[in-house]
Structure formats: structure tokens, C-alpha cells
Amino acid sequence: MKQKPGVCTFCGTGCGHFMMIQGGAVERVFPSQNHPVSKGRLCVRGWNIHELLNTPQIISGPLLKQNGQYRQVSYDEAVPYVAQKLKSFSPAAIGFLASPRATNEEQFLLMKLARAVFKTNNITLASESGHRNSLNVLAAATGMAGMTGSLAEISKAECVLVLGSDITKQNPIIGSEIHKAAQAGAHIITIDSRRTQMAKLSTQFLHVTPGSLKLAIAAIARCVVREGLINADFLRARTNGFEQCSASLL
Ligand code: SF4
Structure with a gap:
């Protein structure tokens, strides 16, 4: 049986795996111990990806x-x-x-x-229509239409805010990094209209009504600005439009 390294593309986490190939078909996969993102882990979808590869409907050539x-x-x-x-x-x-x-x-x-x-x-x-707004906002705010942090930082965080994401289902390996942070004593806050698994594991869960996530975020931002819970010098030095943004919240 041959072994080939690869990346699981079921979600954006991109966990590393090895495919065990026999007779031209992937018989099974197992996690790559040294992969920097997944470090020897795969979620249930990742462990079973070969079933998808071996369906008769798959298009195997042009x-x-x-x-x-x-x-x-x-x-x-x-x-x-x-x-x-x-x-x-x-x-x-x-x-x-x-x-x-x-x-x-x-x-x-x-x-x-x-x-x-x-x-x-x-x-x-092909998936842009679902994410276009988020990508535009990220590009405008940070200069990059993607995440600017590193996955490795999650488990070391002191506080993690999970907003409108059923992360243990959508990106299970990232969800497990948040679990690690929680085990190390991090404060986990979830804001969602669904009672997700992460909500149950969180220190605080703000259960909002469907469609009101934006309002909840604006309300938190308003409270933070009004009560002066910000490092204004830091924000002025590193952001554009901080004054206008603050004024629009009050
Ligand atoms: S979290 Fe699961 S689905 Fe996503 S890349 Fe890793 S193994 Fe694949």
C-alpha cells in the first residue's frame, strides 16, 4: 500500500493527512503527526474523506x-x-x-x-457569494480578506469570543483549539442564536434572537466606548476613522 501526503479540503482548516492508496483507490486516511495546523488530529469528516473519493459518481478524469x-x-x-x-x-x-x-x-x-x-x-x-460581505469588511478593516491571526494563538488566548459560528461542527479542529484554551482557564464567550456545543462549554453565552447578531455586536461596541473600556491611544495610532466610528455608536 502506498502512502501520499495531502490536505483535507472539507473545511478551511486544512488539516494534514496521509492517504493509503491501493489499486489506484484511497483505502483510508490517517492524520499527519507533524502537520502545523492539525498536529495529528482529524475530525470525523476528515477520517472518512476516502468514502467520498470512492463514490461511483466521482469524476475521475476529463x-x-x-x-x-x-x-x-x-x-x-x-x-x-x-x-x-x-x-x-x-x-x-x-x-x-x-x-x-x-x-x-x-x-x-x-x-x-x-x-x-x-x-x-x-x-x-464558487463559495464567495456566502462570504463576500465578510471578506469585504475584513479587507477594509485589516487590509487582508482573511484571518490575520494564527491558529496556534487560539489555545494560548486568555479570552475567546465566538460570534455566530457553530465552530465545533463547521471547523472542528479549530473548535478543539478553543477547548484547549478553555481547559487552560481562558474565558470563552459565545454569542449566537443557536445553543451550539460551544455555547454549552462557554463561560458566558449570550443567546440572541435570530437576525440580531449585528445589533448585539453594535450594543457591545457602544457599551465598550461609552464606558471607556478601550485603549484610545492604541486605537488612534493603529486605525482609521476611530473618532467617527465611536461617534456613530453613541
Ligand atoms: S477540521 Fe475536519 S473537515 Fe476541516 S480540514 Fe480538518 S479534518 Fe477536514
């Missing part, structure tokens, strides 16, 4: 649709065919749609193909 019928073709036939077709369009007419299940490295290669070869910036992620 399919060419001709006369309304799909035909399995080799990459030697598919790649020149696609390249020829794409060459007949102007850069503005081509769009690239990336899969949220692809790894960062695969996304990077697709971006290179789009920008360097086809000279287009028309690239989007």
Missing part, C-alpha cells in the same frame, strides 16, 4: 461533451482542446471559477493561469 453526450477523454486530448477554445476569446470574455474545495496551492496556480496566461482578472471562488 469529460468532453459532444452532441449532448459526455465522453471520457485523456488529458492529452482534453488540454489542447480547452486551450484552443479559450484562445478564441478575449481576456475580458473569460472567467475562472475556483472550487472552495481546492487547496491554496491549487488556487494559486489557477490565479497564475488566469492572470499570466490569459491576462484576465476575472477570477472568483
Whole structure:
């Protein structure tokens, strides 16, 4: 049986695993002990990812649709065919749609193909519609449309605020990092309309009505500003629009 390292792409955590391959099929997976994110752990989805890979519906190679019928073709036939077709369009007419299940490295290669070869910036992620607002806000506030902290910091935090996320289901390995922080004495606060597992394990749970998460955050921000529970010098030095933001809350 051959072993191949890989990354679980079921969620954005990106846990490291090894695939055990026999006869061209992944028979099972086991966690990579040295992976910097997962450190020898996988959640139940990660342990069973090979079941998905081995379903009969999986598309294992390129399919060419001709006369309304799909035909399995080799990459030697598919790649020149696609390249020829794409060459007949102007850069503005081509769009690239990336899969949220692809790894960062695969996304990077697709971006290179789009920008360097086809000279287009028309690239989007299939899951973007669900996250576009959050990404825009993060980019405006921090300059980066993604997390700016490191996962390794979570278990060392003294206080963790979980907002509107059923994290033990959505990103179980990150959820387990929060558990570690809780075991080390961190104060865990959950604000959610659902009584999630994390809510049950939290030091404090603010159970809001569905759709009122934004209001709850604004109310907390208002209270923090009004009662002076902020380091104003720190905020003035490192943020833009702090005064306007404070004024809008009061
Ligand atoms: S948390 Fe689970 S689903 Fe997400 S990457 Fe890790 S093993 Fe995969």
C-alpha cells in the first residue's frame, strides 16, 4: 500500500493527512503527526474523506461533451482542446471559477493561469457569494480578506469570543483549539442564536434572537466606548476613522 501526503479540503482548516492508496483507490486516511495546523488530529469528516473519493459518481478524469453526450477523454486530448477554445476569446470574455474545495496551492496556480496566461482578472471562488460581505469588511478593516491571526494563538488566548459560528461542527479542529484554551482557564464567550456545543462549554453565552447578531455586536461596541473600556491611544495610532466610528455608536 502506498502512502501520499495531502490536505483535507472539507473545511478551511486544512488539516494534514496521509492517504493509503491501493489499486489506484484511497483505502483510508490517517492524520499527519507533524502537520502545523492539525498536529495529528482529524475530525470525523476528515477520517472518512476516502468514502467520498470512492463514490461511483466521482469524476475521475476529463469529460468532453459532444452532441449532448459526455465522453471520457485523456488529458492529452482534453488540454489542447480547452486551450484552443479559450484562445478564441478575449481576456475580458473569460472567467475562472475556483472550487472552495481546492487547496491554496491549487488556487494559486489557477490565479497564475488566469492572470499570466490569459491576462484576465476575472477570477472568483464558487463559495464567495456566502462570504463576500465578510471578506469585504475584513479587507477594509485589516487590509487582508482573511484571518490575520494564527491558529496556534487560539489555545494560548486568555479570552475567546465566538460570534455566530457553530465552530465545533463547521471547523472542528479549530473548535478543539478553543477547548484547549478553555481547559487552560481562558474565558470563552459565545454569542449566537443557536445553543451550539460551544455555547454549552462557554463561560458566558449570550443567546440572541435570530437576525440580531449585528445589533448585539453594535450594543457591545457602544457599551465598550461609552464606558471607556478601550485603549484610545492604541486605537488612534493603529486605525482609521476611530473618532467617527465611536461617534456613530453613541
Ligand atoms: S477540521 Fe475536519 S473537515 Fe476541516 S480540514 Fe480538518 S479534518 Fe477536514
